[in-house]
Amino acid sequence: MRLLEKLSRLLLPASQAAIDYPFAASDVAQYRHSAHPEDSVLDEQTWNDLLLAKYSGLLTRGTSIFGQQELHRRLHSGNGATMDSMARVRALLDDPAQESLLLQACTGLRQADCEVSATLWQNAMRDAPRWSRLLPGLPLGLLATVVLALASAWPAVWLLVLGFWLALLAVQMRYHEPMQSWTRQRAALQQLLRSHTLLGGLDQPLARDWQTDAAEAARLNRLLAPSPLASLPGVAEYQDWLWLANVRHYFASRAVVKAHLPWLRDCFARMAALEADLALVCHLRRQPRYCWAEQGDGVALVQVAHPLLEQPQTLDVQLAHKGAFISGQNGIGKSTLLRTVGLNLLTARAFGFCYAAQASVVRLPVYASMQSEDALDQGESLYLAELRRARELLARAEQGRAVFIIDEIFRGTNHLESISAAAAVLQRLAAQALVIVSSHNLVLAPLLQRELEPWCVRRHQQQLRLMPGVLAETNGIALLDAQGFDGAIARRARQVYDWLSAYMAHPGEQELLLLL
Template sequence: MDLDNLAIGLICGVAVMARGAMLIPDWSLMPSSPSQFSSLNRWLRQFASLPEPAEFDYPFARSDIAMLEQVEAGPVQLDEQTWDEMLLDDYHMQLADQTSILGQQRLHQRLASGMASAASRARITALLAAPAQQAALEQAMRPLRTADMEVAALLCGAPPSAPPWWSRWLLLPTLVLLVALLAAWLVAPLAWAVVVPVWLFLMALQMRFYDRCKPWARSVFTLQQILLVHGRLGALDSPFTAQLREGVRAAGVINRQITPLGWIKMIPLLSEYDDWLMLGNIRRYFHSLRVVRRERAFLRQSFRLLADLEADVALARHVRGRPQFCWVQEADARQLSLDAMVHPLLGGAMPLSLRLDGRGAFISGQNAIGKSTLLRGVGLNLISARAFGFCYAQAAHVPMLPLYSSMQNEDSLDGGESLYIAELRRARELLALAESGEPALFLIDEIFRGTNHLESVAAAAAVLHSLAARHLVIVSSHNLVLGPLLEDCLAPWCVRRDDAGALQLAPGVLQATNGIALLAQRGFDAGIADKAGRVFDWLSTHMAQPADCGGVLERA
């Protein structure tokens, strides 16, 4: 039985015996249902100043999860638009299931910075081969999931300010107050002239630091769990915890130094009096702050070791049993090969294969067949390859390049920006990144759909040709004329269904479109479909499949 439950039991006994000192308690007053017992439990905890039991997996804000990457300011390989378009928040949530804030922050940092390492790959491989040891690690790290405050900024960012010199003497005004109260009560009523200003001084200090003590107590709780888990893992006879063994003793010492006295909180209302009359919370705040400042290097190392280990455990749990999983092999900047690739966020996704050698890809296909999903699948696999070293495919040879996308440009009423202006702004950003000289990979979906067809094709051809001259570009579009226009730098690929209805990615440009056929399927009458068909036939003779356009951009 832990101390909290023991205290509640003692209080229950005292409460029952207090009913007129009866020898036989009135059992009708005892809780008779789980909800009543829960209410009594909660009331007793409040009466005894006991904290509520810690809950698992506190829902952290995105800014908290990104804090480690922000404070360490590593090389970011994904801008915000690419992050959103690749659905990386959803992907991160899937990876970080049953993971504390430490592991969540490390996974986010790897995704943003592309920090796959040989050591992480070796550990994940070993964890996949040892499920029993992985289960033991997960059990030992379970207390980390009760943390409800991130501490990356505290440990890895700027150090906290030093406590003021007078913080070591906070018991002195309390002693003066007690002496003055005793004197006023026994011998010297004039001592009230001392009691009142000292009491006001204590109240002023409490109001000055109260808002600072509350979040700090949550940070200290997180540090306590880190030190507790450090000790638990270091005590395990496991090759995965060898780096933690040396600091087991130090972790225990520091944990005891920053842990407040537990017996104070077990006595009814004593903790509140301790805070308001003896400045207990402020004294604990300054004391633990001094300990954290003194031991910050050890705490930071412990934080990083646990975050790395928990991230690798989460990744091993994520990929275990996946049929589409492989370790990647690095390819040249202009080569890419993904065999039987799937999108990890789509259950039951059909595998597709894509191979590029020297040129990027122009992808066409009928409406709603999955071109955008294919681009996101490729992008997410490339990000996973850079961040973790694996892909969701049977085999993968990919370049370890920064990735940038343009897939969901939208107009903005607040910013006074039309769709086409938003597309132009993003295209200019991509061109600026391309001109920086660093090799990169660009994913673009339906470029310049915000203007008329002729200008859309013209602007798209110019921008894509410039990007693809020096970088690997994968683009999808319904403007099929871009296929032959850009064939010198983008290999044409078409997403289609085979006779069995399965998706496949084959060389070439889409031949049979379905935009007109969808009119009838969506309830338009035959007259509308007939008129649309006649206009389409007329336009097709002029633009859809031109006889000679391969050299237009070169001549320009």
């Protein structure tokens, strides 16, 4: 057995059943905030509108906090998927045996129950206080004064005993909470080092990069580990309360981390990247359809689907050098189509693949506006929220080319002003970016025909199709009957609709519609 393999068996902790801890969204995002604060082209509303939190849960199934943080960073990153990552994912897809060995070496990472990127990149590691050098003297002083008190008849000596005992107690109380927190962080770092060492012991092509510094990982792991005596029943309490072993190890292990911060940061980044790639491999193996996306000038997706749908209907999307105005009947899936296109554009840029049979897409930042809501606590109506989001998108467009996914723009005001404002905003956006918009205001199609190609989602032979043109037959009133409304309501709605249609075509020839 190789030396590194022997050492790895001694490293903390022994393999245990993997546990997927429920980390908060702020913990998952911490690595991006700490180590890559400037590398983000994905805003919060796009994250929410495209349901990326739910998608991330699907993507990171069985992945530790380290892999989750790296995948989160890639989704937000403006740099896109790296060639090294895509090459590693492809190699592992072609080599299940090597994938299994790497997964086994990384399984211990899932034992980490806290995130450590803030410690490595953001929080300053302070030096131990000077008085900490005197900590070994406190238990010795306590023992010496106890012996002296027992050997002499001086009652005053017991005051010295009490003083030393209170000093020991004060140190424990002062550092109890910091030590509890640090113990979890230290254990997480040790899992990183342990997996690093295990990878270095593998004779596999994708593990060779870990072999050069695996011995250093093992050495740091031993320096961070507490004394083996601490695992003996009753010994840990004795060491901690009498000899301050926990406090002394707290300062010593933090000093080790501070002295090796650059190395530990590199270890973290490499390990997170590897586990993220392994998560992508496992995820793709579960997918019925995916492809490696080619880079193009438009959006060409063949049999594209959304991975969050259990039984998705596939669609072909072909947008060349021009945005799209998408119409369709109520409930046919226009919003799902927008989310499908938006998510596939994101995964193509972040990971290099799409959930389609073929894909050729632009590699641009994606911004969505699909779920604007009023905020009563902030005094912001729906229309004001929509205007705020429109200003944000216009400002983003000024910063460079991007893709904008917009659903039902300006719902919060009257029909005429909604169309007028939407036409003006969409024309400006389409002049600077690729715009894909869906709306029930069909009059926008001719108003925007120079900027956006009209497309309609239709059902053809039980399959959804995206076809050129604008919706010709609406179903909003027909749904009144389908949803159980009184027949009189449906008839009255049809009467008003017919009158309005005639009035819009020949406004001077229509009499005022009286209430029946």
